[in-house]
Structure formats: structure tokens, C-alpha cells
Amino acid sequence: MKEARFYTPTEDGAECRLCPHRCRIKDGGRGLCRSRECRNGKLYALSYGKPCALAIDPVEKKPLNHFMPGTHCLSLSCTGCNLSCRWCQNSDISQVEPEQVESGEWSPEELVNAARRNGLPSIAYTYTEPFTWWEYMFDIAVLAREKGLKNILVSAGYVEKEPLHELLPYLDAANIDIKAMDDAIYRKYCGASLAPVLENILMMHEAGVHVEITNLLVTDLNDSEPQVSALCRWMVDGGLQDVPLHFSRFFPRHRFTDVGPTPKSTLLKARDIAYSLGLKTIHLGNI
Numbered sequence: 001m002k003e004a005r006f007y008t009p010t011e012d013g014a015e016c017r018l019c020p021h022r023c024r025i026k027d028g029g030r031g032l033c034r035s036r037e038c039r040n041g042k043l044y045a046l047s048y049g050k051p052c053a054l055a056i057d058p059v060e061k062k063p064l065n066h067f068m069p070g071t072h073c074l075s076l077s078c079t080g081c082n083l084s085c086r087w088c089q090n091s092d093i094s095q096v097e098p099e100q101v102e103s104g105e106w107s108p109e110e111l112v113n114a115a116r117r118n119g120l121p122s123i124a125y126t127y128t129e130p131f132t133w134w135e136y137m138f139d140i141a142v143l144a145r146e147k148g149l150k151n152i153l154v155s156a157g158y159v160e161k162e163p164l165h166e167l168l169p170y171l172d173a174a175n176i177d178i179k180a181m182d183d184a185i186y187r188k189y190c191g192a193s194l195a196p197v198l199e200n201i202l203m204m205h206e207a208g209v210h211v212e213i214t215n216l217l218v219t220d221l222n223d224s225e226p227q228v229s230a231l232c233r234w235m236v237d238g239g240l241q242d243v244p245l246h247f248s249r250f251f252p253r254h255r256f257t258d259v260g261p262t263p264k265s266t267l268l269k270a271r272d273i274a275y276s277l278g279l280k281t282i283h284l285g286n287i
Ligand code: SF4
Pocket: 016, 017, 018, 019, 020, 021, 022, 023, 030, 031, 032, 033, 034, 035, 036, 081, 082, 131, 132
């Protein structure tokens, strides 16, 4: 447990300034992401140093198809997410309290040493929402950079500007998941909002981070032609036509078990739309 950055003490607890939810947390309470707790007016990052998942993955699995292709990365995760997507593919570690999952104890130094010992050129912050364990990610990223390793972020991009800005100099690549080009879907199905995500993608791209975007096409929810076109148009208008876009196939998970997998034809059609609107690089995932 480590004292959190980005919070303001309040009369009866603390206001977290890490993500746009801006949770006002009373003493003894936790934020929406379940990973920050207020004790005696101070906010703490509960899962600091306690990864619940640690693996060696091909970088393409992140997915990043155009950043150090053919290499592997040390992938790590702590519990917590500030979104609540009903189709979450990792809900067993993202939508739980830290105490509900078995975790190891790894200092940033031990993790960076493990990556180097295994000859891995990069570390990926992934599986859950890394911004909800910002302090741990940041400390590892600074050390990794010092030792010549690359830092990879896999995220939904729902974070405030200040913590993102502070992390940016250490970030080499990111895959950001856009849930839908529809704020109503974000609010109803993910418990978040669209605008900060889009702003943050542009901010990362402008800072020179290698960005790829993922869009999970959920059957009959966000897979319509207008939705796909809106995403592609936004990318082209924002100068992101060279940014690789991954359309990913949905499979029933979590609270969306009565929805069928995305038809393959939907993904092929999305790819056609994206190319026709001027995007350069499209990948189809989970097929
Ligand atoms: S990071 Fe967690 S505690 Fe902080 S505002 Fe976001 S959801 Fe709330």
C-alpha cells in the first residue's frame, strides 16, 4: 500500500483526481475502481507492489502489431478498473476487490530485473486498467526506461490529464481501447464517458507515443456502419489515418452472456469501411 498521488483531502475523506470519475471517498471507503482507499484523510493505492498477473506475452498479443514486432514483453497487472464494461473479458481481476485475488509481491526493481534476466525488451501494463495502479506503473516505467527497456500501456484511456502528462515521457507505445463512438453506450454499458478517451489518445499521439487503437465490435451494440464510420472519420480528421486500428471480435463474457459472438462478416465489413474512409492499417482480432 502506498500513498496515492493526485488527490485532495476533503472534510470527511479525499477526492481522487486520477480519473474523470473524481470519486469523493469518505474515510474507510474505496473509489469506484476499488483500488484506492481513504484512511484518516489520506488516499492509498491498495495494490502497489502486488501484481495479480504476470506473464511473458508476444507484443502482438497486446495487440501491438507495429511496435517491435516479433519480440516478447513482460506483462503485468494489478486488480482494478475505473470502467465497468458489461462484456469485460478480464472481469475476474478487473472487477474485484484486491483481497479477492491472490497477488505476488514484486518491487519495481525486481520486475525490471526479471524482464532483463529473461531478455525481454519491454514491460507491458495490461489486462486490467493500469491507470488505477498509476503509482506502481509509474515507478516501474521510470526504472525500466533507465535500464533501456520500453514501456507499453494497454488501457481504456480514461484518465485525467495531469497523471497522463506525467507518465507520457516514459511511455513508448500504447494500445487504447475505444469502446464505442457513442457517449450513451459509454455511460450505460461501461460507466464512463467518451470525450476524455478521445482527448487522451490525441495527447499520446501528439507526444510521439506509438499508438494503436482497438475497437471491440459487440454484436448489435456498437457494430453498426454509422458507429464504425464515426470512429474512422474521427481518426482521419484527427490526423490518425496512419494509426493501426484493430477491430476485435466479441465473445460472450461477464454480464453479456446472452449476446452471440460478432459475426465474422461484421468484422470484414468494418475493415472495408475503414479502408474506404482513408485508414491505412486495419487488423482483425479474435478470429
Ligand atoms: S481512479 Fe478510482 S478512485 Fe480515483 S477517481 Fe477514478 S475510479 Fe475513483
